Amino acid sequence: MPNSAYLRYVALGDSHSEGLGDGDDTHGLRGWADRLAAEVARTSPGLLYANLAVRGRKAGQVRAEQLAPALAMRPDLATVVAGVNDVLRPSCGLDEVVGHLEAMFAALTAQGATVATLMFPDVGRITPLARPIGNRVLALNERIRAAAGRHGVLVAETAAHAVATDPRLWSTDRLHASPLGHARIAAAVAHTLGLPGTDDHWTLPLPVDGPRASARRVAAAELRWAGTFLGPWLVRRLRGRSSGDGRQAKRPTLLPVSSPAGDAPSAV
Structure with missing residues (x-):
């Protein structure tokens, strides 16, 4: 069972947690993990927080680079979120990806930490050009959920609600949450942890925001997105x-x- 008070929180992951x-x-950068730390600190004023997440990291890299430092900090709360960078690659072994995640789940829970993770939305509903990997993301979710269950890891079911794919919850690159999206994710994890004062407001749809865009405008937006974000991403992949x-x-x-780290803003 989750606690309502924690002493040390460590976030592991990739760009989403960064x-x-x-x-x-x-x-x-702030992000959902910083926002969650602020929420946890409301009932745990002495909370210490570290964020080890680094953009672009695949699950195996998160395990290799972040798990040992995290364990050394002996957190009583940890979040582990990774795998999207793996499924975006042309070839991806889901069992291997989840093996890395499960190894982190096992090590952290064995040390006594409450561990939480979250589910990824269907990227095809956010970016039509990404529909070919939508089923891969959903399959990853199923495997993560099963691995979490084997180790008592809490799962924030952030992908189970239609609002998860509302464009307003996503930044212009469509790969990362917007500030509103990060706030929703933090609220989801806080609610999953059972923190005092939290509820399920994060599941609610956003107010209707004008008429639906025409097919022509949607197509034009897809082309702009491909040129601005997809193209550079593919070039980086080709160059390794x-x-x-x-x-x-x-x-x-x-x-x-309440203490900032380098140029990062306070989590408060």
């Missing part, structure tokens, strides 16, 4: 590069939630 889409590299090359975790050590 906070891309919520802030920028100039002024700092990653958006996270040379980057380090934004908050590699445990700090009070």
Whole structure:
């Protein structure tokens, strides 16, 4: 059972947990994990928080680079979110991906931590050009859910509600949540943890926002997105590069939630 008070929270993962889409590299990233830390700190004022997530990391890299440092911090709360960077590749062994995630689940829970993860929405409903990998994402969810069940890991069912694919919850690159999306994810995980004062408001649809776009406008938006984001992403893949090359975790050590790390903003 989850606790309502924690001493040390560590986030492991990729760009989603790092906070891309919520802030920028100039002024700092926030993201759902920082927002969750702020929520946890409301009932655990002495909470210490580290965020080891780095953009572009695949599940195996998260395990290889982040698990040992996380265990050394002996967290009583941890979040593990990875796998999307794997399924975006042309070839992806889902069993291998989930094997890395399950190894992290097992190690952290064996040490006594409450561990939470979340489900990924159908990317084909966010980006029509990504429909070919939509089934792969849903299959990944099923495997993660099963692995989580074997280790008592809490699962925020963030993909089970229609609002998860509302464009307003996603940034212009359609790969990362917008600030509103990050806030919804944080609320979902907080509710899954059973934190005092949380509820299921994160499942509710957003207000209707004008008429539906025409097919022509949708097609034009797809072309702009492909040129602005998909093209550069493909070029990096062909060159064997990653958006996270040379980057380090934004908050590699445990700090009070009210204390910023480098250029990253406070989680409050």
